[in-house]
Amino acid sequence: METILKIDKIEKYYGNKSSLTKALNNISFEVNVGEFVAIMGSSGSGKTTLLNVISTIDRVTSGHIYVADNDITKLKGNSLNKFRREELGFVFQDFNLLDTLTAYENIALALSIQNINPKIIDKKIKEVAASLNIKDVLNKYPYQMSGGQKQRVASARAIITDPKLVLADEPTGALDSKSSKMLLERFNYLNQELKTTILMVTHDAFTASYASRVIFIKDGKIFNEIHKGNDTRKEFFDKIIDVVTLLGGDLNDAL
Amino acid sequence: MMLCKLSLKNIKKSFKDYAIYFFTLILGVAIFYVFNSLDSQTIMMNVSSSTQEIIKLMTNMLSAVSVFVAFILGFLIIYASRFLIKRRNKEFGIYLTLGMSKRKISMILFFETILIGIISLIVGLGIGTILSQFMSIIVANMFEADLTKFTFIFSYDSCIKTIIYFSIMYLFVMIFNTIVINKCKLIDLLHSSKKSEKIKFKNPIFCTIVFILSVGMLSYAYYMVTAGVDNLKTMNEIFIPIVLGVVSTFFIFWSLSGLIIKIVTHMKKTYYRGLNSFVIRQVSSKINTTVFSMTFICLMLFITICVLSSALSIKNSMTANLVTLSPIDIEVQKKLDLNIDVVNNTWNLTPDMIEDSKLLVRESLNKLDFNVDNYFKDMVEFNTYSTNEVLVKDTLGDYYEKAKTKYPFLRYENAEEFIKLSDYNKAAHLLGLQEFSLKDNEYIIVADYDSWIPIRNQGLKNNTPITLLGKTYYPKYDECQNSFIHISSNHVNIGIFIVPDNALNESIRNENIILANYKETTEEGKEKIENIFYEMDNHPYIKYTNLNISTKLSIYENSVGLGAMVTFIGLYLGIIFLISSAALLALKELSESSDNKQRFKMLRNLGTDEKMINRALFKQIAIFFIFPLILAIIHSIFGIIFCNFMLETFGNEKLLESIIMTAIFLVIIYGGYFIITYLCSKNIIKEK
Numbered sequence: 021m022e023t024i025l026k027i028d029k030i031e032k033y034y035g036n037k038s039s040l041t042k043a044l045n046n047i048s049f050e051v052n053v054g055e056f057v058a059i060m061g062s063s064g065s066g067k068t069t070l071l072n073v074i075s076t077i078d079r080v081t082s083g084h085i086y087v088a089d090n091d092i093t094k095l096k097g098n099s100l101n102k103f104r105r106e107e108l109g110f111v112f113q114d115f116n117l118l119d120t121l122t123a124y125e126n127i128a129l130a131l132s133i134q135n136i137n138p139k140i141i142d143k144k145i146k147e148v149a150a151s152l153n154i155k156d157v158l159n160k161y162p163y164q165m166s167g168g169q170k171q172r173v174a175s176a177r178a179i180i181t182d183p184k185l186v187l188a189d190e191p192t193g194a195l196d197s198k199s200s201k202m203l204l205e206r207f208n209y210l211n212q213e214l215k216t217t218i219l220m221v222t223h224d225a226f227t228a229s230y231a232s233r234v235i236f237i238k239d240g241k242i243f244n245e246i247h248k249g250n251d252t253r254k255e256f257f258d259k260i261i262d263v264v265t266l267l268g269g270d271l272n273d274a275l
Numbered sequence: 276m277m278l279c280k281l282s283l284k285n286i287k288k289s290f291k292d293y294a295i296y297f298f299t300l301i302l303g304v305a306i307f308y309v310f311n312s313l314d315s316q317t318i319m320m321n322v323s324s325s326t327q328e329i330i331k332l333m334t335n336m337l338s339a340v341s342v343f344v345a346f347i348l349g350f351l352i353i354y355a356s357r358f359l360i361k362r363r364n365k366e367f368g369i370y371l372t373l374g375m376s377k378r379k380i381s382m383i384l385f386f387e388t389i390l391i392g393i394i395s396l397i398v399g400l401g402i403g404t405i406l407s408q409f410m411s412i413i414v415a416n417m418f419e420a421d422l423t424k425f426t427f428i429f430s431y432d433s434c435i436k437t438i439i440y441f442s443i444m445y446l447f448v449m450i451f452n453t454i455v456i457n458k459c460k461l462i463d464l465l466h467s468s469k470k471s472e473k474i475k476f477k478n479p480i481f482c483t484i485v486f487i488l489s490v491g492m493l494s495y496a497y498y499m500v501t502a503g504v505d506n507l508k509t510m511n512e513i514f515i516p517i518v519l520g521v522v523s524t525f526f527i528f529w530s531l532s533g534l535i536i537k538i539v540t541h542m543k544k545t546y547y548r549g550l551n552s553f554v555i556r557q558v559s560s561k562i563n564t565t566v567f568s569m570t571f572i573c574l575m576l577f578i579t580i581c582v583l584s585s586a587l588s589i590k591n592s593m594t595a596n597l598v599t600l601s602p603i604d605i606e607v608q609k610k611l612d613l614n615i616d617v618v619n620n621t622w623n624l625t626p627d628m629i630e631d632s633k634l635l636v637r638e639s640l641n642k643l644d645f646n647v648d649n650y651f652k653d654m655v656e657f658n659t660y661s662t663n664e665v666l667v668k669d670t671l672g673d674y675y676e677k678a679k680t681k682y683p684f685l686r687y688e689n690a691e692e693f694i695k696l697s698d699y700n701k702a703a704h705l706l707g708l709q710e711f712s713l714k715d716n717e718y719i720i721v722a723d724y725d726s727w728i729p730i731r732n733q734g735l736k737n738n739t740p741i742t743l744l745g746k747t748y749y750p751k752y753d754e755c756q757n758s759f760i761h762i763s764s765n766h767v768n769i770g771i772f773i774v775p776d777n778a779l780n781e782s783i784r785n786e787n788i789i790l791a792n793y794k795e796t797t798e799e800g801k802e803k804i805e806n807i808f809y810e811m812d813n814h815p816y817i818k819y820t821n822l823n824i825s826t827k828l829s830i831y832e833n834s835v836g837l838g839a840m841v842t843f844i845g846l847y848l849g850i851i852f853l854i855s856s857a858a859l860l861a862l863k864e865l866s867e868s869s870d871n872k873q874r875f876k877m878l879r880n881l882g883t884d885e886k887m888i889n890r891a892l893f894k895q896i897a898i899f900f901i902f903p904l905i906l907a908i909i910h911s912i913f914g915i916i917f918c919n920f921m922l923e924t925f926g927n928e929k930l931l932e933s934i935i936m937t938a939i940f941l942v943i944i945y946g947g948y949f950i951i952t953y954l955c956s957k958n959i960i961k962e963k
Contacts, residue, residue, distance in 0.1 A: 077880065098884050105882025116877045120556040128547050133883045138547040177881075 023086075024184055024217050025051040025074070030083030032069055032240075043069040044080070045240035051185070056211040056218045058231035060260070062267075066240040067221045068189065074219070075108060075187050076100050088184055105133055109178030113190035115170040117162045123173045124158040130177045148176045151214070152206055168199025172206060179216055186210075188220040192227045204230040225264055229257035236263055243267060278379060282386035289363075294955055295865060295948075296355050297395060299858040303348045303851070304399025308437045309407045310337050310847045312430035313414065326418055329836025333843065340844055341440070344851050349444040351855045356448050358866045360384070360455055367456070368464030377456055384452045392445040396438060403437070404429055417839040477533030486530035489523040496520045500917040524906060525570040532559055532566065550883065550891040557874075557891075558898050561867060568863060569903050575856035576907035576945075579849045580937055581914040586845020587933030589922060590838035593764060597834060601762040601827045602707050604792045604801065605651070608761070608823045609636045611658070611784040627819045635787045639820045643811050650804055651791035655705050657698035659760075659771070661690040661785040665741050670720075670772075671730070672739030678730055685730070692785060693743070694760065695776045705790055708758045713775050717751040721758035722770040728755045731770050743778050760788070762825060764834035801828065849937075850944065857948035860903075861955075864896050868956035875960040892956055900949045904941075 032044040043066045051057050061067040072078035074085060076092055085092050087107055095103055109130075110116070117126050124145060131141045149155045152172045157165050165173070171191055178186050188207075192200035208230055210216040220231060228234045230253065236244040244263050248256045286293065314334040360367075370380055411428060496519035536559040539546055546552050613624060613632035631639065637647050637656065647654065668675045668687035679687065694702075699721075700710040711719055718741065722728050735750045742748075759768040793801050808824055811817055878888055919930070 075880075098886075101879075101882045101884045103882070104880070108882070110880055112880075116880065118553065118556070118874055118877060120560045120874075121552060125552045125556070129550075129553060129878075130881055132547045132549060132552065133878075133881065133887060135549065138543045141547055142543075 021052040021054075023050050024053045024055075024088055025219065026084075026086040027074070028084040028086065030073060030080045030085060032066075032073060032078070033081045042240050044073070046083075047237075047240070047242055048083075049235060049242065049245070051217065051219060053217055054211070054215045056207070056230070056232045057220070058228040058234045059219070059221045059237060060223060060225070060228050060234055060264075061237035061243075062223060065237045067223075067237050069240075070237065071187055071189050071219075071221045074185075075110065076104055105130070106181065107184045109181060109183035109186040111171065111175050111178050111186065111188040111191045113193040115162070115167075115174045115194070117170055117174055117177075119162050122159050122161055123154065123165065123169075126162075126173060127158075127177045127180055130181050134181065144180055145176075148180050151209065152176045166199065167195045168202055171195060171199070171203050175203070175206065175210070179210060179214070184217065186216055186218045188218060190222055190224075191220065192222065192224060197226075200227065225257060225260045228260055229253050234260055234263075236267065238267060278382050279386050282383045282390065285366075285383070286387060286390060293359070293391070295858065295861045295951060296359065297391070298951065299355070299854060299861075300352065300391070300395035301399040301402060302854055303351075304396055304437060304441060305403035305406055306847070306850055306854075307341065307344065307348070307440065308400055308403030308430075308433050309410050310843065311341055311436055312403075312407050312428070312433035313337060313410070313843065315428055315430035315433065326832045326836060329833060329840070330418070333836065333840040336840060336844060337847065338436075340847060341436075344847065345440045345444065347851055347855055349447055351858060352444055352448055353451050354859065355862050356388070356452060357455065358862045360452065362866050362869060364459075364464045367459070368461060371461050371464065381453045381456050384456065385449055388445055388449050388452065392441065396441055400434060400437065414839070417842070418835060477530075479533060479537045482530040482533035482537070485526050486534055489526035489530065492519050493523040493527065496523065497913040501913055501920075520910065521570070521574060524573055524910075525566065527906065528566045528569045528573075528902070535559070550878070550887055553874075553878070554891050554894045554898075557871070557895050561899075565863065565899075568859060569899075572856045572860055573903035573907045573910070575852050576904060576941075577910040577914060579852040579856070580907060580911040580941070581918055582845050582852070583849035583937040583940060584911075584915055584930070584933045585918040585922060586841045586849070587936050588919075588930045590842045591933060593834040593838040596765055597831055600759070600764060600766070601830050603653070603705060603762060603790055603827065605824065605826045606762045606788065606790050607636045607640070607825075608786050608788045609634075609639060610821050611635075611787050613821070625819075628821070631819045632821065634820075636789045636822065639822055642816050642820075643814050643822075645807060645811070647789065647791070650794055651789070652794045653705055654789060654791040655698075655701045656787070656789050657695070657702065658781075658787050659785045660693040660779045660783045662743070662783040663690055665691045665693075665743055665772075667691060670739060670741055671734040672737045674730075674733040674737060674739075678733070682730065691741075691770070691772055693772045693774055693779055695779055696773055697776050699760065699773045702760050702788075702790055703758065706760070706762075709756065711751075711756070711773060713751060713773065715775055716746075716748050717775070718748040719751050719773040720755045720770050721760075721773060722755040722768050723757050723759055723766040724769045725766065727769040731755050741772070743774065744780065744783075746778060748774060748778065760790075762790075762827065762830060764830050764837075805829070849940065853940065853944045854948075856903075857945050860900060861948045861952040864899060864952050865955055865959065868892075868959045872960050888960070889957060892960065893953055896949065896953050896956060900945070900952075904945065 027047060027049050029046055029048050030044055031042065031046055034041040034043055045066075047066075047070065059067050059070060069078065073080045074092075076095065080093055083093070087103075090103070092100075092103060117123075118129070121129065127145050127148065128141050131144065132138075145158070146155075149158055152175060154169060154172050154176060157169050157173065160169075162170055162173075171194075175186075175188075175191070178188075191207075192203060195203065204227060207218060207220075211218055211232075218231075220227070222228050232248045234246050235242060244266070246256075246259055246263060251259070290297075314330065367380055370383075371377070407428060407430070496516035499516040499519075536555055539551075539555050546555065609632075611632055613629050634642075635656075640647055666687065667685070667689050668679075670691060671678055671687075675687065678685070696711065696713050702708075703710045713719065720731055720735065722731060732754045735755065736753050738749055738753075740747045740749050755770065759766075760771060761768070793804050795801050795804060805826055805828055808826070875888055875892070878891075915930075915934070
């Protein structure tokens with residue numbers, strides 16, 4: 021399998037000499053093309069920091085991150101922005117849709133900042149909207165949509181650029197359970213049918229159970245890693261719960 | 276003193292947001308000081324006593340205008356502080372949840388206002404003092420005084436006045452802040468940032484209709500003040516186009532906001548290029564709520580442009596007219612044969628004055644120990660005549676009825692003024708004007724006041740006869756001839772009738788006039804003669820006589836002074852208006868930039884280039900600055916035409932020059948605010 025993301029001994033420290041916080045402490049792992057990986061951990065475990073350094077929103081203290089063999093820790097300025105808009109797609113917990121734009125325009129923005137022809141934009145949006153089931157809401161403003169619809173619009177925006185990697189930060193965090201389920205099924209569809217590589221951060225075992233692999237993080241270190249393999253989602257969910265229990269009280273809020 | 280510390284830290288922390296506010300306050304203080312210190316700047320100058328008088332009048336006018344300016348600035352400061360409080364709602368919310376009382380929060384704001392007030396006053400007065408040094412050079416230049424030695428001027432009076440005025444303004448701000456804080460609710464404070472305004476979509480067809488209607492309304496208002504200006508009969512009717520203009524300005528902004536977005540969203544190629552869609556939506560979402568302030572700012576800019584360009588043009592015209600309208604050194608005139616009945620004794624005539632009014636100018640001057648033959652050369656002495664037999668209305672013939680409805684404010688019951696042909700020709704020869712000849716039954720009207728000429732021409736065209744002392748005369752020409760007999764600074768001759776010498780006799784004398792040049796040819800010699808006239812004011816006889824002396828020098832100084840006064844008041848008001856409107860826009864944009872911080876962060880996360888983001892921000896701010904300006908400029912084109920009409924007597928020389936000057940002011944101040952707003956906004960949305 022081809023490796024799309026390679027994390028090589030990264031560390032991220034906060035603070036100064038007198039009070040040093042190791043948010044990420046020597047983490048290494050790889051993500052292959054077409055994988056759906058979930059990263060689990062309680063608040064303060066460093067999972068958001070991990071996502072931030074992969075998405076180049078934050079910088080590592082040491083170590084390297086390779087996306088398709090490019091060391092993104094070496095990128096600067098506009099090449100960083102170029103990388104972000106061409107290689108990555110983002111889904112945020114609070115949707116991050118622009119409230120002044122309609123759903124259609126929000127999705128189009130991801131392409132128009134790459135100066136893509138409006139005709140192609142229109143065609144692509146129609147395709148993505150069909151696969152994410154949001155055709156009806158394209159002309160609505162964010163405040164006119166439900167949370168689930170908003171998150172699917174945000175997902176459409178994330179995948180429309182055909183990114184090498186989609187990063188999702190607690191995508192179900194602000195959704196009710198029914199919308200969560202619907203969104204995650206769409207994620208599965210994107211992953212299996214469109215071969216989108218997804219890296220998702222969550223503290224929710226149910227959400228994580230949709231992934232093909234779950235990496236557990238505690239105190240900035242990798243604590244455990246389990247594969248779904250041929251398990252059903254239900255069996256995988258039970259396995260995840262086992263690890264969560266093993267992790268102890270720290271992840272209790274996840275249950 | 277915890278609170279004091281807190282407010283000091285607050286100011287330090289939010290200095291970037293306060294920058295424009297500070298900048299505006301400092302500018303306001305400085306300008307206030309500069310224009311109020313004008314008198315102390317002129318005290319140093321070596322100018323004649325009549326110029327001194329005018330400067331006194333000017334400073335009085337300026338201090339009256341200052342009260343008005345104080346109101347505008349006060350309004351601006353209160354408005355600005357409301358923005359700043361709004362921005363800090365969350366901060367106040369946190370204080371309240373921590374258990375701080377509203378009184379204490381008011382105290383924090385109180386300290387902040389005091390601190391800001393003190394700093395802005397000190398810095399503003401400092402800058403004002405520096406600026407006033409430059410100002411005194413301009414003033415000296417205008418009054419043509421030589422500023423041989425440079426003296427540093429600091430006006431205590433103006434300084435104290437500035438401090439008092441601004442203290443009152445700050446006091447009002449404090450009161451206002453306290454009221455705002457006391458009225459607010461905790462829940463609103465904490466959630467104020469989350470309230471995102473709903474985007475109301477306007478019906479495009481309705482928008483189009485409103486747009487067309489308001490453009491029509493505006494065109495009609497334009498028509499009323501330009502081509503149809505003759506139909507404006509009374510001062511009250513002026514308000515019709517003004518109200519139409521204000522209302523249509525509002526609705527044009529209202530409907531355009533809906534229309535433009537509709538049009539641009541359909542231009543798919545442009546709309547989906549780069550961040551264009553984002554910019555358009557940003558603007559349109561705000562324009563919905565800012566229609567009011569846009570209208571206000573547009574109108575302020577309009578007034579600024581008109582005031583500045585008219586004031587500068589009046590000043591230019593005044594000096595330009597002098598050479599042709601005052602070609603000789605002196606004119607002395609005196610009303611003859613005063614009679615209590617004629618003037619209804621509104622002049623409070625005493626028997627002595629009536630007795631004196633039988634004397635000619637020459638005799639009266641003699642009584643004042645001034646022998647005209649000793650001082651004057653090229654002298655022309657003559658009388659003018661008038662009689663109640665010939666009133667203004669009699670000279671208009673059939674046109675009178677029409678004129679009465681069209682120009683109801685003219686005085687049709689006034690007696691016309693006559694002059695003998697030979698006297699006129701003598702005067703015209705001296706003044707370098709056209710001379711005329713007449714048949715026995717003809718008359719000519721000479722006039723140069725533009726508003727009166729067309730009215731009189733109607734009477735002349737109808738060949739209206741006038742009957743004078745039992746004999747009838749007909750017009751020689753079918754229009755007024757451009758000429759005058761009194762020296763003045765402007766075209767003010769509303770019409771004098773030239774008739775054959777034998778048409779008039781001494782029973783209907785009106786005025787005795789002497790036109791002359793001085794025998795002295797040097798500047799000093801002329802000034803010496805003029806000083807004799809000033810000293811006549813102390814002569815006991817002067818009370819009984821109604822001599823009226825106008826000299827070229829005094830007319831010149833008067834009109835330079837008047838020109839300077841108009842210029843300074845125009846500059847003062849214009850700059851204050853400009854600053855106020857630019858500051859309002861800037862503050863509004865800045866307060867929105869901080870709300871937009873989140874949106875720009877989102878764009879960054881999507882991987883938008885910094886360049887692209889800056890360009891989007893620039894476009895967004897530029898649209899808000901340019902929109903009101905464009906409409907204001909269109910308004911001004913018609914406004915200036917109207918001002919020209921109103922100020923016709925002053926002439927409109929060098930109008931282009933004054934418009935260019937106005938444009939320079941506009942670019943510097945308005946453009947400056949635009950750049951600062953852009954830079955500050957860029958700073959606000961920058962990622963830390």
